[in-house]
Amino acid sequence: MSGRMARFALGAYQATGTLLTPFVGGYLAYRAAKGKEDHARRLERSGYASADRPAGPLVWFHAASVGETNAVIPLIREIRRRDIHVILTTGTITSAKLAAERIGNDAIHQYVPLDLKPAVSRFLEYWQPDCALIAESEIWPATLMELGRRRIPQILVNARMSDRSFERWGRRPALAEALFENLALVIAQSDVDAERFRDLGARHVMMSGNLKVDTDAPPYDAEVFADYKKQLGGRKTWAAISTFDGEEKAAGIVHRALKERNGQLTIIVPRHPERAEEIEAELVKLGLKVARRTRGDALAPDVDVFLGDTIGEMGLYLRLTEVAFVGRSLFAEGGQNPLEPAMLGCAVLSGSNVQNFREAYQKLARRGSARMVRDTEMLAKGVHYLLTNDDARRNMIEAGIGAVQEMRGALTATVKGLEPYINPLTVKARLLPKAAVQR
Structure with a gap:
């Protein structure tokens, strides 16, 4: 597949997502009935916000499920110590409950919008994040393309590339490059992961180690x-x-x-x-x-x-x-x-x-x-x-x-890698009144 064909395929993917949007309501209602979606909050999956957007710099974290959520909690706390607001999206009810228990008011939680152009656009238009930090291996084409179009830096943290995923992307190198070139930075778990992301077209890659080692021991009563x-x-x-x-x-x-x-x-x-x-x-x-x-x-x-x-x-x-x-x-x-x-x-x-x-x-x-x-x-x-x-x-x-x-040491390495993106937001955040809130 050539670069031109890869971009055509991504455009077709986005167009198909737009055509499927009218059917999303029924799909989400079906999943909610099966217990796979939060019925009361299923509109968040279409990009509709259920919380206010705070004034000032905002970093969007996405963690697919429980493991990824646990991994980014220390990083979220580090960002919040710099007075930068955080919105965390997850994809499962289980991870949403975990976020409520372990993060509390340190981040605004929303369910991640489906990877459909209208849903992602609606989400980004409302929240207007200054930076997107995506945990581990979540590669969603419409989301990456929309973030790239809006010139919002998107960074994979604690990134990993499984054998199966590497083989699958390797069969479509032009498509992989068309997606991964949108990433401002990949902070990989290991040297093997880092090399794989480079091979697939990521421009800027570093290795940090595994953030899961730097998490606190899970709490208990x-x-x-x-x-x-x-x-x-x-x-x-x-x-x-x-x-x-x-x-x-x-x-x-x-x-x-x-x-x-x-x-x-x-x-x-x-x-x-x-x-x-x-x-x-x-x-x-x-x-x-x-x-x-x-x-x-x-x-x-x-x-x-x-x-x-x-x-x-x-x-x-x-x-x-x-x-x-x-x-x-x-x-x-x-x-x-x-x-x-x-x-x-x-x-x-x-x-x-x-x-x-x-x-x-x-x-x-x-x-x-x-x-x-x-x-x-x-x-x-x-x-x-x-x-x-x-x-x-x-x-x-x-x-x-x-x-x-x-x-241990992945958190320190990750924060250091993020400094060019986070330090300007820290300065901006500390110059703004903290109580202001905008819709």
């Missing part, structure tokens, strides 16, 4: 934690976190295989808590008794599985154990972030499909704090070994904490 610890007594525990379809059943099979020898409690925290009913039914079929966090069930001695079907309580679940299997890695692909369990003092187990977090796993494995398993049987052996071998478990925990400490 100390009173609730103390109550659960009392209920557990000295009972052994292990957790399967950020699980996807098939991995909850695998955790149940592991529990059943080890129950007679260890009498352990298995904690399962699915990536999508709305699947809790389906997961519970599957575990009950295995003959397991399930306690659910949302029901406030007690962790009685005969409970097999504690199902963590809530949002924003990973800090609680991980503090209840010292062994954590990280999901989306045994049957699904891509992996999930292993850094939270490592920083909270867990020995980490994972399947081998961790392409999206390859560098983090490599660094943890090099230190001896993460182990990979091929299948359910190997997972059972790994869990049993760590539950019964105190020295090995403690060594992995200490190695993980050390690895996380070594990996």
